[in-house]
Amino acid sequence: MAGYDEAYRRSIRHPEEFWAEAARGIDWDTAPATVLGPDGRWFPDGRLNTCHNALDRHVAAGRGGQPALIHDSPVTGAVRVLSYAELLDEVARTAGMLRDLGVGAGDTVVIYMPMVPEAVVAMLACARLGAVHSVVFGGFAARELAVRVDHARPKVVLSASCGIEPSRVVAYKPLLDAALEQAAHRPERCVILQRPQCPAELTEGRDLDWAATVRDAEPAPCVSVAATDPLYVLYTSGTTGSPKGVLRDNGGHAVALHWSMANVYGAAPGEVFWAASDVGWVVGHSYIVYAPLLAGCTTVLYEGKPVGTPDPGAYWRVVATHGVRTLFTAPTAIRAIKKEDPSGEFAKKWDLSGLRHLFLAGERLDPDTYHWAADLLGVPVVDHWWQTETGWPIAANCVGIETLPARPGSPTKPVPGWDVHVLDAAGNDCPPGVEGSVTVKLPLPPGALPTLYRDEARFRSSYLERHPGHYLTGDGGHFDADGYLYVMGRIDDVINVAGHRLSTGSMEEVLAGHPDVAECAVIGVADEVKGQVPVGFAVLKSGSERDPEELERELVALVRERIGPVAAFRRAVVVARLPKTRSGKILRGTMRDIADDRPYTTPSTIEDPAALPEIAEAMKRA
Numbered sequence: 001m002a003g004y005d006e007a008y009r010r011s012i013r014h015p016e017e018f019w020a021e022a023a024r025g026i027d028w029d030t031a032p033a034t035v036l037g038p039d040g041r042w043f044p045d046g047r048l049n050t051c052h053n054a055l056d057r058h059v060a061a062g063r064g065g066q067p068a069l070i071h072d073s074p075v076t077g078a079v080r081v082l083s084y085a086e087l088l089d090e091v092a093r094t095a096g097m098l099r100d101l102g103v104g105a106g107d108t109v110v111i112y113m114p115m116v117p118e119a120v121v122a123m124l125a126c127a128r129l130g131a132v133h134s135v136v137f138g139g140f141a142a143r144e145l146a147v148r149v150d151h152a153r154p155k156v157v158l159s160a161s162c163g164i165e166p167s168r169v170v171a172y173k174p175l176l177d178a179a180l181e182q183a184a185h186r187p188e189r190c191v192i193l194q195r196p197q198c199p200a201e202l203t204e205g206r207d208l209d210w211a212a213t214v215r216d217a218e219p220a221p222c223v224s225v226a227a228t229d230p231l232y233v234l235y236t237s238g239t240t241g242s243p244k245g246v247l248r249d250n251g252g253h254a255v256a257l258h259w260s261m262a263n264v265y266g267a268a269p270g271e272v273f274w275a276a277s278d279v280g281w282v283v284g285h286s287y288i289v290y291a292p293l294l295a296g297c298t299t300v301l302y303e304g305k306p307v308g309t310p311d312p313g314a315y316w317r318v319v320a321t322h323g324v325r326t327l328f329t330a331p332t333a334i335r336a337i338k339k340e341d342p343s344g345e346f347a348k349k350w351d352l353s354g355l356r357h358l359f360l361a362g363e364r365l366d367p368d369t370y371h372w373a374a375d376l377l378g379v380p381v382v383d384h385w386w387q388t389e390t391g392w393p394i395a396a397n398c399v400g401i402e403t404l405p406a407r408p409g410s411p412t413k414p415v416p417g418w419d420v421h422v423l424d425a426a427g428n429d430c431p432p433g434v435e436g437s438v439t440v441k442l443p444l445p446p447g448a449l450p451t452l453y454r455d456e457a458r459f460r461s462s463y464l465e466r467h468p469g470h471y472l473t474g475d476g477g478h479f480d481a482d483g484y485l486y487v488m489g490r491i492d493d494v495i496n497v498a499g500h501r502l503s504t505g506s507m508e509e510v511l512a513g514h515p516d517v518a519e520c521a522v523i524g525v526a527d528e529v530k531g532q533v534p535v536g537f538a539v540l541k542s543g544s545e546r547d548p549e550e551l552e553r554e555l556v557a558l559v560r561e562r563i564g565p566v567a568a569f570r571r572a573v574v575v576a577r578l579p580k581t582r583s584g585k586i587l588r589g590t591m592r593d594i595a596d597d598r599p600y601t602t603p604s605t606i607e608d609p610a611a612l613p614e615i616a617e618a619m620k621r622a
């Protein structure tokens with residue numbers, strides 16, 4: 001069998017041959033004659049249906065009785081298992097409901113739901129009809145939902161009465177109502193899944209009860225779509241306020257995800273695969289929903305946390321109880337477990353002998369966390385790196401091809417298909433050990449974003465213009481002499497809080513909107529569990545006599561209200577001034593160095609050097 005080097009070389013030298021072979025893992029209505037179009041789109045003349053590939057074909061092949069989805073919900077005390085045949089039946093009827101509501105191929109549907117099976121059903125039902133879903137994470141506030149509704153312009157919104165966090169029931173319906181009041185776009189219908197923990201009042205003429213509406217619907221068949229037709233839009237934070245709508249196509253996505261399950265994750269049909277994330281993130285889209293089902297695996301949908309539901313053994317219980325072979329989560333989850341159970345006592349209570357790999361992604365995996373997890377579990381811990389935009393891993397130890405020796409701190413090497421380069425400011429490849437901007441030479445492989453929804457110009461300016469011929473990942477890093485990649489962090493103002501990508505710019509917009517704030521800065525500061533947390537610095541308007549502590553509390557509440565709890569914005573500090581250059585640019589980089597206790601030099605362009613010790617003092621208070 002070919003090893004990693006050969007597979008990688010072939011994928012870069014002969015991408016069409018490589019991906020034509022991978023495309024055979026998918027059922028096509030019309031097999032693609034062209035593999036890569038001149039515009040960089042994959043399989044342009046192929047036709048297929050993603051839902052058929054995720055469900056119908058497995059039922060037809062005899063997998064109907066195999067569990068497709070295990071919903072494990074410690075917050076409600078429920079476990080529900082849906083076989084492939086049962087999931088197909090629910091999806092087909094939900095697609096019938098959407099069709100009855102006028103949803104057809106190309107229409108958008110916003111899904112704002114907690115981690116319940118109906119969220120997965122909703123996504124697959126859209127795919128069945130060729131409709132484009134846009135899932136919005138439940139931890140966002142009404143305003144963020146409104147922005148996404150206005151951009152996606154859904155015909156229908158699918159939602160639930162509530163989500164359940166360990167400490168509280170989150171009523172979704174009032175958030176949805178507030179979002180639709182703020183949005184200019186009006187969806188024709190909202191279909192609400194009533195949960196017994198907090199049933200919602202339905203709005204006459206607009207809202208429908210999910211259970212009743214699905215009950216009356218006839219199952220809908222799969223609609224054949226072009227490989228290049230959109231499957232979904234997923235919004236992600238950019239450096240400026242408005243989120244970017246990452247578009248995913250049908251054909252390239254199905255081919256790449258199906259290929260990744262065997263080759264990156266080493267997962268075989270019939271195995272249990274658990275991505276402990278949320279359907280609102282790309283990990284949830286790719287590795288809770290689409291990839292495991294495309295591959296004929298059983299996927300776990302977990303409505304709980306790594307700690308507190310009820311203890312730091314929660315993940316180990318799920319692994320042991322459901323026979324999980326591959327666990328994928330974010331380093332922050334492992335750090336949370338390690339903090340509460342440093343000697344791993346809770347893991348010893350469960351039989352984890354079925355676990356084969358732990359995959360980690362979503363933020364940089366620090367070597368301490370890597371070693372702790374590897375020692376505890378005794379299985380390979382695979383750090384891998386990718387992004388919402390890419391949809392699947394850019395760099396990983398491809399255990400399905402060949403397991404390379406791991407190097408803690410590195411997600412190993414580029415995955416076949418990804419021609420990764422580290423470039424200097426002039427666009428030249430950096431030598432090993434020298435840090436630069438991590439890029440991917442075009443064409444991007446199948447499954448990566450072809451564009452931003454309704455914003456080709458922003459797609460080009462955000463990703464393609466900085467280094468022509470390359471996709472700009474926005475991360476900085478370096479290769480070592482053996483070709484291992486090290487990704488060190490963002491080169492822009494995006495921060496990563498508990499594996500959630502957030503824009504400091506949008507938090508600054510919120511602070512700046514407060515009537516007492518003259519100017520402000522938000523920076524990401526290192527945090528033991530969440531990796532980074534945002535901290536805000538605000539200067540009062542001259543003449544304002546507000547009590548600083550009261551204002552700080554107001555600013556924290558404002559960010560929670562406008563962006564949502566997911567921002568984890570818990571610290572704001574009122575300062576006399578911000579450190580700036582003489583041209584007025586806030587020295588955020590120097591502020592970050594001070595906050596993280598890194599050595600810093602006072603920039604020669606600074607307006608007033610005394611501003612830095614003042615900020616250092618304020619940070620100590622924060």
Ligand SMILES: CCC(=O)SCCNC(=O)CCNC(=O)[C@H](O)C(C)(C)COP(=O)(O)OP(=O)(O)OC[C@H]1O[C@@H](n2cnc3c(N)ncnc32)[C@H](O)[C@@H]1OP(=O)(O)O
Binds near residue numbers: 277332361499565
């Ligand atoms: C590879 C490509 C990618 O990077 S895709 C992104 C990958 N990232 C991930 O998968 C995320 C990984 N992180 C997590 O799953 C969570 O942070 C874990 C580790 C489980 C911890 O969760 P938690 O304790 O809730 O902390 P948090 O920082 O996530 O939450 C902050 C506040 O937000 C709230 N929240 C969270 N989720 C929801 C939700 N669905 N609906 C409503 N609220 C939500 C939390 O309750 C928390 O609120 P509070 O501030 O404590 O009151």
